[in-house]
Amino acid sequence: MSKGVVLVVDDEAPIRDILGFYLKRAGFHVLMAENGRIALEEMEKVQPDLIISDLRMPEVSGDEFCRTVKGNPVTRDIYFVLVSALDGSVNKISGLNLGADDMISKPFHAQEVMAKVESAFRIIAMQKEIKRQNSELTRYQDRMNAELALAANLQMGLLPSLRGRAPGIRYTHRYLPADGIGGDIYAITPLADGTTALMIADVSGHGVTAALISAMVKTSFESHVRLGGGPLDWAKGMNRDIALNTLPEQFATALVAQLDPGKDSMCYVVAGHTAPMRIRGGIGGGLHRPELLPGKGFMLGIDEYLPFTEQCAPYEAGDRFIFYTDGLVEVERVDRSYLAEEGLVRFSSELPEDPDIAAGQLVRQAQEFNAPNTFGDDVTLVVLDRLS
Amino acid sequence: MLNIQTRQEGSASIVTIQGKVNFEVTAQLRDVIRDTVASAQPKLLVINLEGVSFIDSSGLGLLVAARNSVDKSSGKLHLCGLPAQVKKTFDQTNLTNYFSIFATEQDALRGA
Numbered sequence: 195m196s197k198g199v200v201l202v203v204d205d206e207a208p209i210r211d212i213l214g215f216y217l218k219r220a221g222f223h224v225l226m227a228e229n230g231r232i233a234l235e236e237m238e239k240v241q242p243d244l245i246i247s248d249l250r251m252p253e254v255s256g257d258e259f260c261r262t263v264k265g266n267p268v269t270r271d272i273y274f275v276l277v278s279a280l281d282g283s284v285n286k287i288s289g290l291n292l293g294a295d296d297m298i299s300k301p302f303h304a305q306e307v308m309a310k311v312e313s314a315f316r317i318i319a320m321q322k323e324i325k326r327q328n329s330e331l332t333r334y335q336d337r338m339n340a341e342l343a344l345a346a347n348l349q350m351g352l353l354p355s356l357r358g359r360a361p362g363i364r365y366t367h368r369y370l371p372a373d374g375i376g377g378d379i380y381a382i383t384p385l386a387d388g389t390t391a392l393m394i395a396d397v398s399g400h401g402v403t404a405a406l407i408s409a410m411v412k413t414s415f416e417s418h419v420r421l422g423g424g425p426l427d428w429a430k431g432m433n434r435d436i437a438l439n440t441l442p443e444q445f446a447t448a449l450v451a452q453l454d455p456g457k458d459s460m461c462y463v464v465a466g467h468t469a470p471m472r473i474r475g476g477i478g479g480g481l482h483r484p485e486l487l488p489g490k491g492f493m494l495g496i497d498e499y500l501p502f503t504e505q506c507a508p509y510e511a512g513d514r515f516i517f518y519t520d521g522l523v524e525v526e527r528v529d530r531s532y533l534a535e536e537g538l539v540r541f542s543s544e545l546p547e548d549p550d551i552a553a554g555q556l557v558r559q560a561q562e563f564n565a566p567n568t569f570g571d572d573v574t575l576v577v578l579d580r581l582s
Numbered sequence: 583m584l585n586i587q588t589r590q591e592g593s594a595s596i597v598t599i600q601g602k603v604n605f606e607v608t609a610q611l612r613d614v615i616r617d618t619v620a621s622a623q624p625k626l627l628v629i630n631l632e633g634v635s636f637i638d639s640s641g642l643g644l645l646v647a648a649r650n651s652v653d654k655s656s657g658k659l660h661l662c663g664l665p666a667q668v669k670k671t672f673d674q675t676n677l678t679n680y681f682s683i684f685a686t687e688q689d690a691l692r693g694a
Contacts, residue, residue, distance in 0.1 A: 398639040399605050443612070443647040447639055447675070466639070466675035492676045493639065496646050500680075526602070526636060571605070571638065 196223035198315055201242035203233040203259065204277070205251045213246060216304045217311065230254025234262065242272060243318050244311065246298075249278040257292050264293030271321065273314045277302065342402070346375045349405055352412055353380065357550055360384040362455045365578040366550040368557045370521075376572035377404025377446075378519050379412050383419055388456060391419045391428070392578070395448035395494075396467065396519040400572050403444075410439065411446050411494075425450045426504040429463040429494070433502065436495030445495040449517060453509055455580065460509035463502050464489030468520050468535065471542060472507060476514030477579040479547030484516070484539045511582040514549070516542055521571030522557070525564040533563050549577040585633070586614045594691055595624035600633030603641035611641075615648045619655065627652050628690045632663030637671055649681065658682065662690035 200222045202213045210226050217224045225242060227233035231254040233247065245263065249256035256276055263269045274293065279300040290297065295317075296310060350369070358365050361384055369378065377397035384390050393415040397404040411432065418431035429450045436446055449470060451462035462470070469489040473482045487507045492500045509515075516538070523533045541559045545552040553575055561568070584601040595618045603611065619627065629645065631637075645661070652659045662684040664672060672678045684690035 396639060398643040399608075442650055443608075443640075443643045445639060445643045445646070466642075466677075468674075490674050490676055492680065493642065496680070520638070524636070524638065530635070532636075 197221040198243040198318065199223045199225065199240060200311065201225045201227065201233060201236065201245045201247075203227045203230065203245065203247035203251070203256070205229055205248065209248070212304055213307060216308055220308060220311070222311070230256065230259030230262070233259060237263075237269065241269065244273045244275065244314050246275045246277060246307070246311070248300075249276055260292045260294050271325075273318050275310060275314065342374050345402065345405065346371065349375055349409070352409060354382045358382065360390050361388060362581055363390060363453065363578055364549060364581060365576060366553050367577070368553045368573070368575045370557070370569060370573040371405075372400045372521070372570060372572050375402060375405045376400050377408050378521070378572040378574040379408035380517070380574055380576055381412050381415055382578075383416060385419070385452075388454075390453040391415075391425075392451045392453060392517070393428075393448060394467070394517045394519065394574060394576060395446045396521070396572065396574070397446045398444060398493075404572075407436070407440055407444055407446065411436065411448070415448075415450065424504065425452050425461050425463045426502060429465055429491075429502045429504075433465070433492075433494040433496075433500065434498045437498040440495055445493040447493050447520070449489075453578075453580070455509070455511075458508060458510050459506050460515075461504055461506040462487075462489065463504050464491045465502060466491060466493030468518055468523070471516040471535075471539065473514040473516070473542060473545070474508075474510070475512045476545065477512050477547065477549075477581070479545055479552075481544050482542075484542040486535055486539060509580055511580055513580045514545070514552075515576075515578045515580070516556070517574075517576040517578065519572060519574045521569055521573040522560055522575055524571065525560075525567055525569055527564055527567055533560055537563065549579050553577045584610060586611060588614060588618050590622060590624075591691060593624060594626040594628055595619075595622045596628045596630060596687065596691075598630040598633070602635055603637040603644075605638065605640040608640045608644050612644055612647075615644070616651070619648075619651055619657075623655055623657070624652075625657050626691070626693070627657060627659045628687060629659065629661050630663050630687050630690075631661060631668055632665065632687075634665060634668050637668050639675075642671065642675060642677060645681070646677075658693075660684055660690040660693065662687050 204210050214224045229251040247256045273295050275296045276294040277298045377400045380394040395411045397407045414432045414435040418428040447466035449467040453460050469487045471484050473484045584607040587598045649659045660682045
């Protein structure tokens with residue numbers, strides 16, 4: 195088996211023969227051509243690993259041949275050694291500027307050429323290995339990207355529908371994961387007694403791990419809702435699930451609520467999360483005075499025995515509620531300020547009637563406020579209207 | 583850009599943090615805290631947050647894990663120097679009731 199293919203291009207037959215002799219003896223497969231044109235024809239049949247070409251040749255000269263080889267994406271990686279009768283560093287530099295990988299001055303000693311060939315093949319072997327690894331990495335990256343895109347699609351499928359409706363309410367959302375896939379999640383579950391269970395959560399970190407935990411948070415919420423009770427029971431159950439089933443540094447902030455149109459009341463537990471905003475009479479759009487609802491509490495998952503508290507707020511026909519994760523308001527601007535809850539309250543004071551347009555407007559306003567900085571964390575915004 | 587410095591004062595280890603503590607830097611901070619706890623096995627670990635401009639839930643999670651880790655080795659974790667923005671995040675998450683928080687590093691070292 196040959197050590198590689200070398201194409202020798204020279205219009206002087208004795209030089210081709212000498213080089214051919216030494217190269218064959220060293221174990222290389224040798225191709226010969228007497229000028230650049232014939233060499234290019236030869237290369238259409240067999241692609242060499244290395245070309246040793248004279249500079250001065252009739253028809254297609256060495257410099258033109260070199261430019262053609264190095265200008266073609268298919269052949270540009272072939273190691274090219276130019277042989278020139280013109281000595282001196284200026285000529286060497288101009289040869290290397292043509293794209294040649296190395297230069298040899300005439301007259302040369304055959305052993306010098308062979309040393310250069312052996313050295314070139316070591317470089318060629320390294321280049322081949324880098325190419326192989328690069329192609330393997332590209333394939334791996336493509337596969338990972340495809341898997342992430344699939345996971346992101348599946349995650350979108352876990353969210354309630356855009357422009358959703360449940361008895362007595364309409365709602366919509368904006369979900370912008372920071373890394374294609376995110377640790378935010380929210381769920382709306384209408385219950386048999388006419389109330390609606392709602393949960394919005396933000397798992398610490400983002401990316402695949404946070405996304406997996408967010409799916410677990412949603413499952414945990416839904417299973418505790420099915421068991422009955424109210425927001426305090428659901429939050430305690432979710433806290434226990436996360437504390438017992440995730441690693442020590444993995445937590446979630448969450449808001450868990452039960453919307454009760456019969457009592458015109460929304461009872462909720464704030465677990466380290468941003469408290470919701472109520473816009474009294476806000477479903478008709480126009481100017482209003484939004485109110486940040488009170489509430490604070492431990493994040494879910496710190497310790498299974500930590501206490502949580504439940505509180506209630508008015509939930510009246512015509513009210514609009516904004517639920518969101520902190521990624522929306524915690525982008526540091528160039529002047530080091532933040533939008534913060536106060537900024538979101540300001541933006542929410544005048545919203546259009548359509549909840550979906552309102553959600554889009556709020557996210558756009560936050561983006562414009564932060565520009566040129568962008569959201570660095572997952573962002574979820576839910577606009578929920580209590581219908582009359 | 584996060585700047586972390588550690589030093590020893592008697593049986594206490596002090597970790598001073600400056601910058602934004604978010605998801606991007608938690609790995610770096612985790613390593614420093616873990617190495618400090620493992621190598622010095624301090625009776626008291628003081629984390630000085632005076633220079634922290636922002637902390638997100640990943641950073642809070644890291645501090646909770648640090649407390650758990652120090653608890654396991656029968657040590658104590660004291661936090662100090664919380665700027666207003668950080669204090670607000672601690673209040674929102676009730677963590678002011680979970681950690682021992684002191685105004686200054688000297689107070690934290692004295693445990694006052």
